[in-house]
Amino acid sequence: MNRTTALTFIAAAAATPQLATAQTLPALNAAGVPEDSATPVLYGVQSGAFKRAGINVDLTPQGSGAAVTAGVVGGSYQVGKSSIVPLIIAVGKKIPIKIVAPGGLYRSAAPNIAMIVLSDSPVKTAADLNGKTVGVSSPEDLYTLGLKAWMDKNGGTSSTLKLLALPQSEIEAALTAKRIDAGASGMPQLQSQLDGGKVRVLCNMCDAIASSFMFSAWFSSDQTLAARHADLAAFARAEKQAAAFANSHHADTVAALAAFTHIEPAVIAKMVRVQNGTALDPKLIQPAIDVCARYNVIPERFDAATMIATGL
Numbered sequence: 001m002n003r004t005t006a007l008t009f010i011a012a013a014a015a016t017p018q019l020a021t022a023q024t025l026p027a028l029n030a031a032g033v034p035e036d037s038a039t040p041v042l043y044g045v046q047s048g049a050f051k052r053a054g055i056n057v058d059l060t061p062q063g064s065g066a067a068v069t070a071g072v073v074g075g076s077y078q079v080g081k082s083s084i085v086p087l088i089i090a091v092g093k094k095i096p097i098k099i100v101a102p103g104g105l106y107r108s109a110a111p112n113i114a115m116i117v118l119s120d121s122p123v124k125t126a127a128d129l130n131g132k133t134v135g136v137s138s139p140e141d142l143y144t145l146g147l148k149a150w151m152d153k154n155g156g157t158s159s160t161l162k163l164l165a166l167p168q169s170e171i172e173a174a175l176t177a178k179r180i181d182a183g184a185s186g187m188p189q190l191q192s193q194l195d196g197g198k199v200r201v202l203c204n205m206c207d208a209i210a211s212s213f214m215f216s217a218w219f220s221s222d223q224t225l226a227a228r229h230a231d232l233a234a235f236a237r238a239e240k241q242a243a244a245f246a247n248s249h250h251a252d253t254v255a256a257l258a259a260f261t262h263i264e265p266a267v268i269a270k271m272v273r274v275q276n277g278t279a280l281d282p283k284l285i286q287p288a289i290d291v292c293a294r295y296n297v298i299p300e301r302f303d304a305a306t307m308i309a310t311g312l
Helices: 001-016 035-046 066-076 082-092 143-152 168-176 189-195 222-227 228-249 250-260 266-268 286-294
Strands: 027-032 055-060 079-083 097-102 106-109 115-120 133-136 164-167 184-185 199-203 213-214 214-221
Touching: 001 213, 027 035, 027 066, 035 079, 035 184, 035 228, 035 250, 066 079, 066 082, 066 097, 066 214, 079 164, 082 097, 082 106, 082 143, 082 214, 082 286, 097 222, 115 168, 115 189, 133 143, 133 168, 133 199, 143 184, 143 286, 164 214, 164 250, 168 189, 184 189, 184 266, 189 199, 189 214, 189 266, 214 222, 214 228, 228 250, 250 266
Parallel strands: 027 055, 027 079, 133 164, 133 184
Antiparallel strands: 079 214, 097 214, 106 213, 115 184, 115 199
């Protein structure tokens, strides 16, 4: 990062209405699954953008979006980052949460999510997966829904799948041990798995949801929004500024992301990086809602705009 670029980013962050003072800044405890769409907040902390916006942010890694959601609703965290599907499910169940800032964007042009198989696997088509066992983080996660949509669009029958819940870190070992025939993975774990040479990409299954959509988001509870609206507004502003910066300065965020994910910096430096959202557009959330409704993960389709907090 050159000096001019750094000063430009700092000036933009400093321009937010809520300025830091000498007194102790209000703190927001945040949590998120350790993957690339956490990068804007990691960089916002590292660069001091949140402090200049008038808040302290502490980001804790969590193992799943469901755990993050429970922590936000229970009050342990004021802000959380989750895959979009657990948030959609929560809203479908009338759990009082709202999205406060955009997360990562899935893009067919630069996919960061894939279904993998062993390099010598006979599975090559959607129909080849009929009746097969597939490792997924959850039977109702984005990867599973993307796979079902991809199979049904390409000559397979998703209802025949046998799903086995596995962490992404165990997918390659499960493939090697023949416990599963295919497995879902995303960056940065996906890059590590591909680098090992034992697996290959079968499909970028989330292409079947949409060519571009928001796959994760930062959110808060309605209760916290009511009590700390100004702090969350400051978080949203600084996060969007950091996202815009991180999108065009990948090299400057490698170290922070490596530390948060425990993935080697060299792997992160070569992988497909996430394009982070810089605005909340309901049109980028609606495709995920629609696929959730199609596969009965939620009772019925609803308008994505109802998920977004107002006044931020």
